[in-house]
Amino acid sequence: MSEITDYELFAVPPRWLFLRVETSDGRVGWGEPVVEGRARTVETAVEELFDQHLLGSDPDPIEDHWQAMYRGGFYRGGPILMSAIAGVDQALWDLKGKQLGAPVYELLGGPVRDRMQVYGWIGGDRPSDVADAARERVESGLDALKMNATAEFRRIETPAAVAAAGDRLAAVREAVGPEVGIGVDFHGRVAKPMAKRLVRALEPHEPMFVEEPVLPEHDDHLPEIRSSTAVPIATGERHYTREDFRPVLEADGVDVIQPDLSHAGGITECRKIASMAAAHDVALAPHCPLGPIALASCLQVDACAHNALIQEQSLGIHYNEGSDVLDYLADPSVFEYSDGYVDLPQEPGLGIEIDEEYVRDQAGDIDWHNPVWRHDDGSVAEW
Structure with a gap:
């Protein structure tokens, strides 16, 4: 049985967060867990999921991992947690497809x-x-x-x-x-x-x-x-x-x-x-x-x-x-x-090969936030 041995997060331009997950048998899966304008917050949520649920575990039971990430905390739902789960889920499916030699679909x-x-x-x-x-x-x-x-x-x-x-x-x-x-x-x-x-x-x-x-x-x-x-x-x-x-x-x-x-x-x-x-x-x-x-x-x-x-x-x-x-x-x-x-x-897997060298070269302190708009009277407008 393989297990999840490591993960890395890369904040890259223009406003994205990439997740790299590695297993003990050498497979690498990628996910994209991000909320536009809240990448740092989602990054922390992903780290919590790995520390609490995923590191050292078998990557194969994707549905069980999903349920544990979602139901394992008393508070659930919302953009931050669900985006963190989304990126992890993408990476697990990428790993599964690469293990079985088939696209996820x-x-x-x-x-x-x-x-x-x-x-x-x-x-x-x-x-x-x-x-x-x-x-x-x-x-x-x-x-x-x-x-x-x-x-x-x-x-x-x-x-x-x-x-x-x-x-x-x-x-x-x-x-x-x-x-x-x-x-x-x-x-x-x-x-x-x-x-x-x-x-x-x-x-x-x-x-x-x-x-x-x-x-x-x-x-x-x-x-x-x-x-x-x-x-x-x-x-x-x-x-x-x-x-x-x-x-x-x-x-x-x-x-x-x-x-x-x-x-x-x-x-x-x-x-x-x-x-x-x-x-x-x-x-x-x-x-x-x-x-x-x-x-x-x-x-x-x-x-x-x-x-x-x-x-x-x-x-x-x-x-x-x-x-x-x-x-x-x-x-x-x-x-x-x-x-x-x-x-x-x-x-x-997901059917793409990420240029890891380019990702590492571009990764840095990317801090994109949407603008705060105001109406003519000074009140905040919906962006």
């Missing part, structure tokens, strides 16, 4: 598709020049995009602010035509009184979906928003467990769920979340504005989830300054996009 029942559609970001936190950026993305080979709907948005906004959001989407639609999907992310910036008005302004331009139209703490408002529009409603990047998703699914308030494989308990939990959604005829589109390990983990679940719709990926996203997704891979061609799709990884 083969161990989950096998693939239901050969490739996965992906989308790319256009615009920044305060979206601008989106039409030109959309053309460039489509010319580069993508056929689906996502953009932020607004910058700061007050609880009751002016007709001009609502119209400006509609005009931006109209410009993108005109630039790329009707065959390109365009997701519009409200990013939780829109309060309940404005959500339906803003969706109504976007609806004529047929977005692929509107994402997080209200903050997760106001999920009870989603069924009303959904019933007021023909635009599909997406949410889930700030939901961390099956228990978080259950009320949204049971209330029939969502069309697309977006669990994050680095926030929502990793492959083990997100596979179960995907199955829950399928039972409610809800699509899966994992959230992933992160690095290559997170993306590889998403593709393992996408591969065997029949309701997987499309996959977010962060290549060229506005956050990626200093290093990007492909820079950390020994073979970047594994994420080569063609006709808007990426082929499923074929190699064992």
Whole structure:
């Protein structure tokens, strides 16, 4: 029997945390446990999990490790613990696949598709020049995009602010035509009184979906928003467990769920979340504005989830300054996009080979935090 003998954590640019796990028989597994802007906190949580549960143990019983990490503490759930568990879970699955010589999706029942559609970001936190950026993305080979709907948005906004959001989407639609999907992310910036008005302004331009139209703490408002529009409603990047998703699914308030494989308990939990959604005829589109390990983990679940719709990926996203997704891979061609799709990884485990030398060279005191926005009156705005 092999055992977990060592682990290392690497904070790397632009804002990621990588986990390297080593076993007594020489295998190495990688995970990406991070909360954007809280990497140091998650790092400490990962260290606690290894010290309490994992060092010296057999890496094989992944489900049992997951239950011990989750249920072994009296306090559970939330972004920090679930992101720490997620990265560990990814690494354990990577080890398991390498032990058995198979991609993780083969161990989950096998693939239901050969490739996965992906989308790319256009615009920044305060979206601008989106039409030109959309053309460039489509010319580069993508056929689906996502953009932020607004910058700061007050609880009751002016007709001009609502119209400006509609005009931006109209410009993108005109630039790329009707065959390109365009997701519009409200990013939780829109309060309940404005959500339906803003969706109504976007609806004529047929977005692929509107994402997080209200903050997760106001999920009870989603069924009303959904019933007021023909635009599909997406949410889930700030939901961390099956228990978080259950009320949204049971209330029939969502069309697309977006669990994050680095926030929502990793492959083990997100596979179960995907199955829950399928039972409610809800699509899966994992959230992933992160690095290559997170993306590889998403593709393992996408591969065997029949309701997987499309996959977010962060290549060229506005956050990626200093290093990007492909820079950390020994073979970047594994994420080569063609006709808007990426082929499923074929190699064992997560299907990627991390360039460990580059990781060690880039690792350092990376301390990314999201900006704190304020409205014109000085009050804090949702970012």
